[in-house]
Amino acid sequence: MGTRGAVSISPAIIRHSSQLMAIATALxxxxxxxLFARDYWTPDEPREADIAWxxxxxxxxxVPSLAGEPFCEKPPxxxxxxxxxxxxxxxxxxxxxLPNFFYALITALCVGAIARRGGGPVAGVAAAAAISTFLLSxxxxxxxxxxxxxxxxxxxxxLGLYRGFYAPGRRERLLGYFLMHAALAxxxxxxxxxxxxxxxxxxxxxxxxxxxxxxxxxxxxxxGVVLPLAVILTWVWFVYRGVDGPANLRVFxxxxxxxxxxxVPATGDLQYAAGHRNSPGKYLFExxxxxxPWTLLVLAAARRAWLDRGGGFESRxxxxxxxxxxxxxxxxxxxxxxxxxxxxAPALPGAALLLGxxxxxxxxxxxxxxxxAVRATVVLLLAACLGAGMAMLPIGVDSQAAGRLGxxxxxxxxxxxxxxxALAVHAWxxxxxxxxxxALTGSLLAYCALLIGPASQAYDDVDTWQDLGQIGRAVxxxxxxxPLLLFAPDETTRAFVDLYARRTPAAVAGPADAGAVAxxxxxxxxxxxxxxxxxxxxxxxxxxxxxxxxxxGLDLRDTAPAVPxxxxxxSLRAAREYALPNGRRYVLxxxxx
Numbered sequence: 299m300g301t302r303g304a305v306s307i308s309p310a311i312i313r314h315s316s317q318l319m320a321i322a323t324a325l326x327x328x329x330x331x332x333l334f335a336r337d338y339w340t341p342d343e344p345r346e347a348d349i350a351w352x353x354x355x356x357x358x359x360x361v362p363s364l365a366g367e368p369f370c371e372k373p374p375x376x377x378x379x380x381x382x383x384x385x386x387x388x389x390x391x392x393x394x395x396l397p398n399f400f401y402a403l404i405t406a407l408c409v410g411a412i413a414r415r416g417g418g419p420v421a422g423v424a425a426a427a428a429i430s431t432f433l434l435s436x437x438x439x440x441x442x443x444x445x446x447x448x449x450x451x452x453x454x455x456x457l458g459l460y461r462g463f464y465a466p467g468r469r470e471r472l473l474g475y476f477l478m479h480a481a482l483a484x485x486x487x488x489x490x491x492x493x494x495x496x497x498x499x500x501x502x503x504x505x506x507x508x509x510x511x512x513x514x515x516x517x518x519x520x521x522g523v524v525l526p527l528a529v530i531l532t533w534v535w536f537v538y539r540g541v542d543g544p545a546n547l548r549v550f551x552x553x554x555x556x557x558x559x560x561x562v563p564a565t566g567d568l569q570y571a572a573g574h575r576n577s578p579g580k581y582l583f584e585x586x587x588x589x590x591p592w593t594l595l596v597l598a599a600a601r602r603a604w605l606d607r608g609g610g611f612e613s614r615x616x617x618x619x620x621x622x623x624x625x626x627x628x629x630x631x632x633x634x635x636x637x638x639x640x641x642x643a644p645a646l647p648g649a650a651l652l653l654g655x656x657x658x659x660x661x662x663x664x665x666x667x668x669x670x671a672v673r674a675t676v677v678l679l680l681a682a683c684l685g686a687g688m689a690m691l692p693i694g695v696d697s698q699a700a701g702r703l704g705x706x707x708x709x710x711x712x713x714x715x716x717x718x719x720a721l722a723v724h725a726w727x728x729x730x731x732x733x734x735x736x737a738l739t740g741s742l743l744a745y746c747a748l749l750i751g752p753a754s755q756a757y758d759d760v761d762t763w764q765d766l767g768q769i770g771r772a773v774x775x776x777x778x779x780x781p782l783l784l785f786a787p788d789e790t791t792r793a794f795v796d797l798y799a800r801r802t803p804a805a806v807a808g809p810a811d812a813g814a815v816a817x818x819x820x821x822x823x824x825x826x827x828x829x830x831x832x833x834x835x836x837x838x839x840x841x842x843x844x845x846x847x848x849x850x851g852l853d854l855r856d857t858a859p860a861v862p863x864x865x866x867x868x869s870l871r872a873a874r875e876y877a878l879p880n881g882r883r884y885v886l887x888x889x890x891x
Contacts, residue, residue: 316421317739324746325430329402331750334392336757339764340790340882342850343442346380347394348793354381358534361546364789365796368542373533375475375487376444389797395442401450402439406430409451409647412460413654416616419750420735425654427742429453429647432590436749438643444489445640451485452633452644455497456623461519463504464615472518479522483529491555496644499626500619507618519620546609576637581628588639589649591745593679595650595738598671599656616655624648657738672729672737679722679744683715686752712749718744763881766790770798776874776886777801781828785818791833791884803831815864822869830870834883835858861885 327778338344349362349369362369362377376464379397387393406426414422429435438445455478462474478497485493505513515517535551537543586593601618629646690711725740762832772784775794782801783822784791796802806818822828860883861872870887877883 299837303792305812312743313718320743321423321427321739324750325742328431328436328749329399329439331653331757332436333395333398333402335754337391337761337764338394338442338766344797345789345793346376346442346444347384348797349382350380351389351797352381353377354385356746358540359733360533360540365792366802368546368549370546371554372444372446372489373487373550375484376447379447380442384467391442395440398439398446400440400679401446402430404450405435405439405453405647408450408457409650412457412619413616415460415464417655417658421616421654421658423654424657424738425647426649428592428653429650430697431590431742431745431749432588433590433689434639434643435646435650438640441487443640444642447488448485448493449643449646451481451488451493451494453647454481455493456500456619456647457481459497459501460619461541462876463501463513465787468518472517472521475518475520476522476525479525486526486530487533490650491612492641492720493644495630496623496627499630500622500648503626507622510708511776515650552778573863575627576632576634579632580637581632581642585628588642588646591675591682591741591772592653594671594674594678595656596653597604598668599652601667602651602656607716615649620648620651620655622648623651659735666742669732669734672734672741673726674736676722676726676729676741676744679725679741679748680719682748683718683722685713686715686718687746689756690752698809698816708755711752711755716749717751718747721747744747762879763824765878766794766882768880769799769876769878769882769884770794772798772874772876773884774801777829781825783818783821783825783828783830784833785830786814787831787833791831810862813866815867819868822889826869826891829873830887830888832862832885833885834862834875834885836860837880838877838883839880 313500338347346366347363352363352366353359354372356891358798359374359378362372362374376397380394383396387396403750406429409427409429410422413425417425430439435449438449439879440446458474458478458481462478465471465474481498482493501514502585505511534547534672537546540546591594603621606614624645627648628642631641634641643855658874690708721740721744725737725744728734728737728740776800782795782799782803783807784795784803787795787805788808792805804821806814808814818830822830860875862885865872865887869890871890872885873888874886875883876886
């Protein structure tokens with residue numbers, strides 16, 4: 299048989315293809331575990347689930363609603379998509395989070411595409427892997443909230459900005475900026491005007507840094523702006539035409555936007571600047587945690603970028619773009635009135651791009667500092683393996699949890715930890731030999747093994763702590779045929795009662811002080827046979843966790859039924875207590891007469 303015309307495949311291509319397949323598989327499994335292997339967790343997810351469930355059937359699609367009341371914090375894109383999934387597949391957590399899988403995929407592909415254009419194929423893979431596994435971006439991607447679609451849309455907008463800003467011709471520039479505007483329309487519908495923060499400041503910084511003062515004057519830069527304008531104005535019109543439209547628009551655009559950065563006149567529940575207060579240097583102090591486990595690698599990349607600042611202008615394009623996407627947002631958020639780690643998530647593609655630039659073989663791993671950063675990262679991963687093993691111990695000595703979870707729990711968790719250790723050790727030896735790409739690949743796979751193995755089994759146990767559906771269904775049974783009142787409920791309480799008990803009861807607003815008790819008594823005079831659901835302080839921790847909780851000063855309660863300290867000021871008595879292991883506690887009150 300002749301060999302004429304045969305295609306020769308080099309071993310290097312096969313090796314790189316297998317590594318790419320291993321990375322893609324590990325990332326998909328890590329996303330799948332975080333998205334589909336658990337139920338709704340506090341904070342926020344029960345609230346978001348109730349809003350999405352209501353959006354799946356309510357007639358007004360312009361204004362989200364929580365337990366039947368307008369919820370004007372965010373536009374409705376997240377709730378449209380999650381609600382559509384829930385309409386098809388039910389109200390379980392995996393169904394509501396199904397769109398998040400596509401958000402994570404879009405984010406990885408867009409960030410990887412930018413890095414590939416600016417740094418090469420290895421940079422593209424590294425940047426996509428980094429944005430998928432930074433602790434903050436991973437948490438954002440697997441959490442049911444408006445931030446996951448925001449990050450995906452901002453990543454797509456940054457890809458459009460990169461293509462448009464560095465386009466060789468007019469057609470490419472027009473397509474790039476059009477992609478940017480289309481993505482910004484989606485980003486706005488996910489999280490309002492905050493969507494423009496990262497792309498707008500990145501564009502301004504690039505114009506100043508590269509002294510391209512004519513770029514903002516180009517026709518192509520604005521040709522696509524009609525798309526987000528049309529989307530935004532159409533949505534605003536539908537909100538305005540709805541019930542309490544002007545008041546809802548004020549909350550959307552004034553309280554929830556300006557009120558995040560400065561205190562504005564508003565009632566207590568609309569004074570967003572009062573919660574999550576910022577402090578000087580908060581984001582800088584917490585940044586290493588946001589970038590974990592690749593913090594030291596990002597530092598090595600920043601060091602390399604600084605040392606190579608005299609290099610070629612074109613070769614450092616990706617560094618400038620990554621810095622423009624990350625640094626202005628970090629500085630602006632540092633002076634805002636409110637601060638939550640999730641606010642920085644849309645800027646993380648910038649850090650991932652810098653890391654991708656550094657990993658590309660022609661730039662990264664060229665001196666001892668780079669090798670030390672890789673080895674230190676491997677040490678951190680080995681410490682994480684040890685921590686994961688120790689975290690399994692309280693469950694192992696808890697006979698109730700161990701009996702419920704069974705052998706599968708310890709087998710899969712043990713296999714995941716063992717695989718992570720083996721991969722980390724391989725990465726360590728590769729780093730010592732100065733072969734950094736296999737070391738980085740091994741480190742990534744080791745981290746994913748932890749996210750897949752022990753994490754997937756821990757989720758089963760944590761689900762019992764967070765099973766608010768159990769309480770909601772029990773409340774529905776115990777209050778069938780009787781009026782129900784919620785006393786000083788938070789958003790989570792209102793959400794799970796609405797979602798699981800299928801009831802929208804009246805509520806006596808908190809805080810639980812003398813004034814609230816007086817309002818409760820007044821409400822009971824009108825409905826003397828009403829049941830009252832009240833959240834109790836503290837948690838009933840399992841015995842294995844109580845010593846650890848005491849060490850950290852957590853609020854503990856024993857397993858005896860508890861009653862609120864203000865109960866004597868009412869005509870009520872405790873009828874039933876609901877308590878999740880290591881979780882929330884509620885008591886149902888009824889008339890003592």
